[in-house]
Amino acid sequence: MFYTRINKLKIFNNKEGFLGLFNRAEMRIYSHVIGNEPAGAPLTLSDLAGLPDEAARQEKLMEAVLAGGKELAQGNLLAVDNVKDNQSLLFGESGLVIYRDEVIPDHLNIRLWVIESDEDARRVALDADEVIESDAFKGLLAAVTAGLAAASPALAGAIAVGGVVANLLRRKLRANKDDLVGYWQCALNRPEHYPHGVRDRQDIPDTTGNIRVDYTLFGYENAV
Numbered sequence: 604m605f606y607t608r609i610n611k612l613k614i615f616n617n618k619e620g621f622l623g624l625f626n627r628a629e630m631r632i633y634s635h636v637i638g639n640e641p642a643g644a645p646l647t648l649s650d651l652a653g654l655p656d657e658a659a660r661q662e663k664l665m666e667a668v669l670a671g672g673k674e675l676a677q678g679n680l681l682a683v684d685n686v687k688d689n690q691s692l693l694f695g696e697s698g699l700v701i702y703r704d705e706v707i708p709d710h711l712n713i714r715l716w717v718i719e720s721d722e723d724a725r726r727v728a729l730d731a732d733e734v735i736e737s738d739a740f741k742g743l744l745a746a747v748t749a750g751l752a753a754a755s756p757a758l759a760g761a762i763a764v765g766g767v768v769a770n771l772l773r774r775k776l777r778a779n780k781d782d783l784v785g786y787w788q789c790a791l792n793r794p795e796h797y798p799h800g801v802r803d804r805q806d807i808p809d810t811t812g813n814i815r816v817d818y819t820l821f822g823y824e825n826a827v
């Protein structure tokens with residue numbers, strides 16, 4: 604078994620309030636994790652070249668984007684109320700599990716968003732229909748179709764399907780006038796980062812400089 608856990612999130616600025624007034628915010632923690640695929644490039648055009656038609660290619664792309672489930676959140680969406688500036692969010696002894704698998708993956712690509720939400724009763728999870736109808740996914744599918752028409756589709760390079768998720772979530776943030784509090788991305792491989800299936804890191808800064816992440820990878824393999 605293999606688990607990826609978030610143990611603690613430190614939030615410096617919750618993006619709420621003015622001059623210290625009403626300085627409590629509702630936070631949404633959202634994650635998307637891909638395991639057992641080359642980080643950042645789950646598919647290549649050559650993987651799709653043998654598929655019979657556009658519908659089959661769309662289905663294969665959706666499998667990669669959704670990473671094994673209809674809803675991208677897959678239980679990885681958590682709402683936390685009354686979060687103040689400089690507050691640490693703790694997730695108990697077991698942590699917040701954002702990824703699990705039966706085997707230790709050779710590659711692990713983690714994306715984590717912390718969002719300040721101004722609307723309590725709103726569904727943030729992205730489902731398959733929403734992804735299919737997004738401009739980002741349609742553009743990706745068009746690029747695949749055009750690439751397969753080339754003379755050497757195997758040399759056309761890799762498709763970063765994770766960007767579809769990021770672009771669609773970014774659009775939803777703008778539409779709902781929410782604020783991005785923090786974004787953390789981590790691309791790991793087993794030989795370099797967790798050769799024995801275990802990794803533990805604390806106080807890792809995100810790309811915005813506004814949050815710090817404590818996380819743990821824990822895996823074990825059953826004897827044959």
